[in-house]
Amino acid sequence: MSALWEGIAVGDEVVSETFVLTREHLVRYAGASGDFNPIHYRDDVAKRVGLDGVLAHGMLTMGIAISPVLTWLGDSGSIHRYQVRFTKPVYVPAVGSAQLTCSARVTTLPGHDSPDLTLSLTVTAESGQTVLGKAIVVVTPR
Amino acid sequence: MPVNPNLVDVVFDPVASYHVGREKIREFAAATLVTDLQLTDVDVAKARGYADIVAPPTFPIVIQEKTLAQLLAYPGSGIDFSKVVHGDQQFEYSRPIVAGDELIATLSVTKVQSLGGHSMVTSESVMTTLSGEHVVTASSTLVVRGDA
Numbered sequence: 437m438s439a440l441w442e443g444i445a446v447g448d449e450v451v452s453e454t455f456v457l458t459r460e461h462l463v464r465y466a467g468a469s470g471d472f473n474p475i476h477y478r479d480d481v482a483k484r485v486g487l488d489g490v491l492a493h494g495m496l497t498m499g500i501a502i503s504p505v506l507t508w509l510g511d512s513g514s515i516h517r518y519q520v521r522f523t524k525p526v527y528v529p530a531v532g533s534a535q536l537t538c539s540a541r542v543t544t545l546p547g548h549d550s551p552d553l554t555l556s557l558t559v560t561a562e563s564g565q566t567v568l569g570k571a572i573v574v575v576t577p578r
Numbered sequence: 579m580p581v582n583p584n585l586v587d588v589v590f591d592p593v594a595s596y597h598v599g600r601e602k603i604r605e606f607a608a609a610t611l612v613t614d615l616q617l618t619d620v621d622v623a624k625a626r627g628y629a630d631i632v633a634p635p636t637f638p639i640v641i642q643e644k645t646l647a648q649l650l651a652y653p654g655s656g657i658d659f660s661k662v663v664h665g666d667q668q669f670e671y672s673r674p675i676v677a678g679d680e681l682i683a684t685l686s687v688t689k690v691q692s693l694g695g696h697s698m699v700t701s702e703s704v705m706t707t708l709s710g711e712h713v714v715t716a717s718s719t720l721v722v723r724g725d726a
Contacts, residue, residue, distance in 0.1 A: 468609035499610030544712035
Protein backbone atom coordinates (compact mmCIF):
# COMPACT_ATOMS: atom_id res chain seq x y z
CA MET A 437 0.00 0.00 0.00
CA SER A 438 1.43 3.36 -0.96
CA ALA A 439 1.65 6.10 1.61
CA LEU A 440 -1.10 8.70 1.65
CA TRP A 441 1.43 11.45 1.01
CA GLU A 442 3.07 9.79 -2.01
CA GLY A 443 3.39 12.38 -4.75
CA ILE A 444 2.66 15.18 -2.31
CA ALA A 445 5.17 17.96 -1.67
CA VAL A 446 5.69 20.37 1.21
CA GLY A 447 3.41 23.34 0.63
CA ASP A 448 0.70 21.36 -1.17
CA GLU A 449 -2.89 21.89 -0.12
CA VAL A 450 -4.37 18.44 0.57
CA VAL A 451 -7.93 19.35 1.56
CA SER A 452 -10.31 22.30 1.37
CA GLU A 453 -13.96 22.22 2.33
CA THR A 454 -16.59 24.85 3.10
CA PHE A 455 -19.03 24.40 5.98
CA VAL A 456 -22.22 26.35 6.61
CA LEU A 457 -22.95 27.13 10.26
CA THR A 458 -26.33 28.07 11.69
CA ARG A 459 -27.56 28.67 15.25
CA GLU A 460 -28.73 25.06 15.30
CA HIS A 461 -25.11 23.90 14.99
CA LEU A 462 -24.19 26.01 18.02
CA VAL A 463 -27.01 24.54 20.11
CA ARG A 464 -26.06 21.02 19.03
CA TYR A 465 -22.42 21.63 19.95
CA ALA A 466 -23.43 23.12 23.32
CA GLY A 467 -25.29 19.89 24.12
CA ALA A 468 -22.55 17.59 22.85
CA SER A 469 -19.73 19.39 24.62
CA GLY A 470 -21.45 20.58 27.80
CA ASP A 471 -20.43 24.21 27.16
CA PHE A 472 -23.66 26.10 27.81
CA ASN A 473 -22.20 29.61 27.95
CA PRO A 474 -25.20 31.71 26.77
CA ILE A 475 -22.98 33.90 24.54
CA HIS A 476 -23.26 30.96 22.12
CA TYR A 477 -27.06 31.08 21.81
CA ARG A 478 -28.50 34.30 23.29
CA ASP A 479 -28.05 37.62 21.50
CA ASP A 480 -29.03 39.69 24.53
CA VAL A 481 -26.37 38.08 26.73
CA ALA A 482 -23.72 38.34 24.00
CA LYS A 483 -24.44 42.06 23.54
CA ARG A 484 -24.44 42.66 27.32
CA VAL A 485 -20.85 41.38 27.59
CA GLY A 486 -19.71 43.59 24.72
CA LEU A 487 -19.84 41.20 21.76
CA ASP A 488 -21.38 42.05 18.39
CA GLY A 489 -23.68 39.04 18.67
CA VAL A 490 -23.77 35.30 19.25
CA LEU A 491 -20.52 33.59 18.28
CA ALA A 492 -19.55 29.99 17.62
CA HIS A 493 -17.68 28.15 20.38
CA GLY A 494 -13.96 28.33 19.57
CA MET A 495 -13.88 24.59 20.19
CA LEU A 496 -16.60 24.07 17.57
CA THR A 497 -14.44 25.87 15.00
CA MET A 498 -11.44 23.79 16.11
CA GLY A 499 -13.48 20.59 15.79
CA ILE A 500 -14.79 21.43 12.32
CA ALA A 501 -11.39 22.66 11.09
CA ILE A 502 -9.89 19.18 11.36
CA SER A 503 -12.89 17.34 9.88
CA PRO A 504 -11.62 17.31 6.24
CA VAL A 505 -8.19 16.20 7.47
CA LEU A 506 -9.72 13.22 9.31
CA THR A 507 -11.51 12.09 6.15
CA TRP A 508 -8.32 12.51 4.09
CA LEU A 509 -6.16 10.64 6.64
CA GLY A 510 -8.64 7.82 7.12
CA ASP A 511 -7.08 7.23 10.53
CA SER A 512 -7.80 9.87 13.13
CA GLY A 513 -6.03 7.66 15.68
CA SER A 514 -2.69 8.62 14.13
CA ILE A 515 -3.05 12.23 15.24
CA HIS A 516 -0.41 12.95 17.84
CA ARG A 517 -0.93 16.65 18.41
CA TYR A 518 -3.51 19.25 17.43
CA GLN A 519 -3.21 22.87 18.45
CA VAL A 520 -4.81 26.18 17.51
CA ARG A 521 -4.89 29.80 18.56
CA PHE A 522 -8.27 31.56 18.49
CA THR A 523 -7.71 34.89 16.76
CA LYS A 524 -11.13 36.14 15.55
CA PRO A 525 -14.71 35.42 16.65
CA VAL A 526 -17.08 33.63 14.24
CA TYR A 527 -20.45 35.40 14.51
CA VAL A 528 -23.48 33.26 13.68
CA PRO A 529 -26.73 35.20 13.09
CA ALA A 530 -30.13 34.02 14.39
CA VAL A 531 -31.45 34.09 10.84
CA GLY A 532 -29.12 33.00 8.06
CA SER A 533 -25.73 31.41 8.46
CA ALA A 534 -21.97 31.81 8.60
CA GLN A 535 -19.47 30.05 6.36
CA LEU A 536 -16.12 28.56 7.26
CA THR A 537 -13.66 27.34 4.65
CA CYS A 538 -11.19 24.88 6.16
CA SER A 539 -8.05 23.87 4.32
CA ALA A 540 -4.80 22.09 5.19
CA ARG A 541 -1.32 22.38 3.72
CA VAL A 542 1.64 20.05 4.23
CA THR A 543 4.47 21.63 6.24
CA THR A 544 6.68 18.57 6.81
CA LEU A 545 6.67 15.06 5.35
CA PRO A 546 7.77 11.88 7.13
CA GLY A 547 11.49 11.45 6.55
CA HIS A 548 14.82 10.61 8.10
CA ASP A 549 14.61 13.29 10.79
CA SER A 550 11.09 12.53 11.96
CA PRO A 551 8.36 10.00 11.17
CA ASP A 552 5.76 12.75 11.48
CA LEU A 553 3.56 14.35 8.86
CA THR A 554 2.77 17.95 9.82
CA LEU A 555 -0.13 19.98 8.45
CA SER A 556 -0.95 23.65 8.81
CA LEU A 557 -4.67 24.47 8.84
CA THR A 558 -6.32 27.64 7.60
CA VAL A 559 -9.90 28.55 8.52
CA THR A 560 -11.37 31.50 6.65
CA ALA A 561 -14.69 33.26 7.26
CA GLU A 562 -16.87 34.62 4.44
CA SER A 563 -15.20 38.02 4.84
CA GLY A 564 -11.89 36.43 3.89
CA GLN A 565 -10.56 36.89 7.39
CA THR A 566 -8.79 33.95 9.04
CA VAL A 567 -10.21 32.99 12.44
CA LEU A 568 -7.50 30.63 13.71
CA GLY A 569 -3.75 31.14 14.04
CA LYS A 570 -0.95 28.63 14.49
CA ALA A 571 -3.31 25.76 13.70
CA ILE A 572 -1.08 22.71 13.47
CA VAL A 573 -1.76 18.98 13.20
CA VAL A 574 1.04 16.49 13.82
CA VAL A 575 0.34 13.00 12.50
CA THR A 576 2.47 10.02 13.50
CA PRO A 577 1.54 7.34 10.94
CA ARG A 578 0.93 3.91 12.49
CA MET B 579 -9.38 41.78 41.15
CA PRO B 580 -6.44 40.41 39.15
CA VAL B 581 -5.95 36.68 38.64
CA ASN B 582 -4.20 35.11 41.61
CA PRO B 583 -0.62 34.21 40.53
CA ASN B 584 -0.46 31.60 43.31
CA LEU B 585 -2.79 29.36 41.28
CA VAL B 586 0.34 27.68 39.91
CA ASP B 587 1.00 26.22 43.37
CA VAL B 588 -2.49 24.79 43.84
CA VAL B 589 -2.79 21.00 43.74
CA PHE B 590 -6.19 20.09 42.28
CA ASP B 591 -7.82 16.74 42.99
CA PRO B 592 -8.47 14.52 39.95
CA VAL B 593 -12.06 14.82 38.74
CA ALA B 594 -14.37 11.79 38.93
CA SER B 595 -13.43 9.20 36.31
CA TYR B 596 -15.07 9.67 32.92
CA HIS B 597 -16.46 6.73 30.98
CA VAL B 598 -16.18 7.32 27.23
CA GLY B 599 -19.42 6.10 25.65
CA ARG B 600 -20.06 5.21 22.01
CA GLU B 601 -23.13 7.40 21.73
CA LYS B 602 -21.30 10.37 23.26
CA ILE B 603 -18.54 9.99 20.66
CA ARG B 604 -21.15 9.79 17.88
CA GLU B 605 -22.97 12.85 19.23
CA PHE B 606 -19.72 14.82 19.45
CA ALA B 607 -18.61 13.73 15.96
CA ALA B 608 -21.96 14.82 14.50
CA ALA B 609 -21.82 18.16 16.32
CA THR B 610 -18.34 18.91 14.91
CA LEU B 611 -19.36 17.82 11.37
CA VAL B 612 -16.89 14.95 11.35
CA THR B 613 -17.82 12.18 8.94
CA ASP B 614 -14.87 9.74 9.03
CA LEU B 615 -16.56 6.36 9.64
CA GLN B 616 -13.91 5.22 12.12
CA LEU B 617 -15.53 7.64 14.58
CA THR B 618 -19.03 6.26 14.25
CA ASP B 619 -18.97 2.72 12.80
CA VAL B 620 -17.69 -0.02 15.13
CA ASP B 621 -16.93 -2.44 12.27
CA VAL B 622 -14.83 0.15 10.42
CA ALA B 623 -12.91 1.01 13.60
CA LYS B 624 -12.25 -2.67 14.36
CA ALA B 625 -11.13 -3.33 10.78
CA ARG B 626 -8.56 -0.57 11.26
CA GLY B 627 -7.24 -2.21 14.43
CA TYR B 628 -9.09 -0.33 17.17
CA ALA B 629 -11.01 -1.91 20.03
CA ASP B 630 -14.01 0.34 19.36
CA ILE B 631 -14.91 3.64 17.67
CA VAL B 632 -12.27 6.37 17.99
CA ALA B 633 -13.06 9.75 19.58
CA PRO B 634 -12.51 12.91 17.46
CA PRO B 635 -9.24 14.72 18.30
CA THR B 636 -11.02 17.53 20.18
CA PHE B 637 -13.25 15.19 22.22
CA PRO B 638 -11.13 15.52 25.42
CA ILE B 639 -12.56 19.04 25.80
CA VAL B 640 -15.64 17.35 27.29
CA ILE B 641 -13.47 16.04 30.13
CA GLN B 642 -11.23 19.10 30.28
CA GLU B 643 -14.34 21.27 30.88
CA LYS B 644 -14.85 19.43 34.16
CA THR B 645 -11.34 20.29 35.31
CA LEU B 646 -11.62 23.92 34.19
CA ALA B 647 -14.80 24.18 36.26
CA GLN B 648 -12.61 23.42 39.31
CA LEU B 649 -10.31 26.28 38.35
CA LEU B 650 -13.16 28.76 37.89
CA ALA B 651 -14.71 27.69 41.21
CA TYR B 652 -11.46 27.91 43.16
CA PRO B 653 -11.89 30.44 46.01
CA GLY B 654 -9.78 33.53 45.45
CA SER B 655 -8.80 32.59 41.86
CA GLY B 656 -9.70 36.12 40.71
CA ILE B 657 -11.13 34.71 37.48
CA ASP B 658 -14.39 36.38 36.42
CA PHE B 659 -16.03 33.83 34.10
CA SER B 660 -18.00 36.50 32.22
CA LYS B 661 -14.68 38.02 31.10
CA VAL B 662 -13.01 34.80 30.01
CA VAL B 663 -12.07 34.29 26.35
CA HIS B 664 -10.46 31.13 24.98
CA GLY B 665 -6.96 32.06 23.78
CA ASP B 666 -5.47 28.80 22.59
CA GLN B 667 -5.92 25.07 22.86
CA GLN B 668 -3.77 21.99 22.37
CA PHE B 669 -4.21 18.22 22.60
CA GLU B 670 -1.15 15.99 22.85
CA TYR B 671 -1.86 12.27 22.56
CA SER B 672 0.05 9.18 23.67
CA ARG B 673 -2.71 7.09 22.10
CA PRO B 674 -6.19 7.74 20.74
CA ILE B 675 -9.27 7.62 22.95
CA VAL B 676 -11.68 4.80 22.08
CA ALA B 677 -15.18 4.04 23.34
CA GLY B 678 -15.02 2.08 26.57
CA ASP B 679 -12.04 4.02 27.95
CA GLU B 680 -12.31 5.16 31.54
CA LEU B 681 -10.24 8.30 32.05
CA ILE B 682 -9.10 10.31 35.03
CA ALA B 683 -8.21 13.98 34.50
CA THR B 684 -6.04 16.10 36.75
CA LEU B 685 -5.66 19.85 36.35
CA SER B 686 -2.65 22.01 37.03
CA VAL B 687 -2.06 25.67 36.30
CA THR B 688 1.28 26.07 34.53
CA LYS B 689 1.44 29.86 34.05
CA VAL B 690 -0.33 33.06 35.10
CA GLN B 691 0.72 36.15 33.13
CA SER B 692 -0.38 39.76 32.89
CA LEU B 693 -0.37 41.43 29.50
CA GLY B 694 -1.72 44.89 28.77
CA GLY B 695 -4.31 44.79 31.55
CA HIS B 696 -5.43 41.27 30.72
CA SER B 697 -4.47 38.08 32.54
CA MET B 698 -3.56 34.86 30.82
CA VAL B 699 -4.02 31.59 32.65
CA THR B 700 -2.39 28.54 31.08
CA SER B 701 -3.38 25.16 32.42
CA GLU B 702 -3.13 21.53 31.48
CA SER B 703 -5.43 18.62 32.18
CA VAL B 704 -3.57 15.32 32.13
CA MET B 705 -5.78 12.35 31.27
CA THR B 706 -4.78 8.81 32.15
CA THR B 707 -6.42 5.41 32.42
CA LEU B 708 -7.36 4.04 35.85
CA SER B 709 -4.02 2.20 35.88
CA GLY B 710 -2.12 5.44 35.22
CA GLU B 711 -1.31 5.04 31.49
CA HIS B 712 -1.07 8.48 29.87
CA VAL B 713 -3.62 8.99 27.08
CA VAL B 714 -3.80 12.72 26.34
CA THR B 715 -2.92 16.09 27.81
CA ALA B 716 -5.29 18.95 27.02
CA SER B 717 -3.76 22.41 27.48
CA SER B 718 -5.40 25.78 27.14
CA THR B 719 -4.82 29.44 27.73
CA LEU B 720 -7.76 31.42 29.05
CA VAL B 721 -7.59 35.17 28.58
CA VAL B 722 -9.32 37.09 31.37
CA ARG B 723 -10.12 40.54 30.00
CA GLY B 724 -9.25 43.41 32.32
CA ASP B 725 -11.56 46.31 33.11
CA ALA B 726 -11.28 48.86 30.33
